[in-house]
Amino acid sequence: MTDNLARRVLEEPATEQAIEDLHGVLDQLWLDAAFVPQLDQMAFTTAVIESASNVVQHGVPSPGATLHLGVELTVSAERLKAVISEIGAAPHDPVPDLDDLPEPSLPDEDALLEDYDESGRGLSMIRALVTTVTVERQGDTNVWVLSRDSGQD
Known part of the structure; x- marks a missing residue:
């Protein structure tokens, strides 16, 4: 079992x-986990914020429910982990198979200008920034688990 060296939790309306x-919360986490290399901190922070932003921007509450964002962040000597929960959410239909997403690539300048709206690119970006991404349904909650293997400088 891996010992968590730092942990933070957030739960509030989405x-x-x-x-x-x-x-x-992430700033405070990194104060407690200053041993984590800067590159790992930046990549993990970006993936967590993008995932949480997806909940806020695209999450759909179940009928009669209020959508909440839950985030549990843990740091061990070798791994960064985020459990991001869409509490009170309608199920994803269907839950995406993240292993079937195309590999992220850098578009050329014309493609960036042509498709300035980044909608739909978030999952590929998240996948490029972390080691594993899983999504599952637990009761009335869609749960995203992101982890990134972390090396020390």
Whole structure:
């Protein structure tokens, strides 16, 4: 069993304020886990914020429910892990098979200008930034688990 050296939790309504608060939670996490290389911190932070932003921007509450964002962040000597929960969410239909997503690639400048709207690219970006991504349904919650293997400088 891996010992967690740092841990932070956030749960609040899935609003833009939750994303702002999550930035602060991540800042505090890195104060406690300063041994994590900067590159790992930046990549993991970007993946977590993108995933949480997807909940806020695209999450659909179940009928009669209020959508909440839950984030549990843990750091061990070798791994960074985030459990991102869409609490009170309607099920994804269907839950995407993240292993079947195309490998991320860098588009050329014309393609970037042509498709400035980044909608739909978030999952590929998240997948490129972490070691594993899983999605599952647990009761009334869609749960995303992101992990990144971390090396020390």
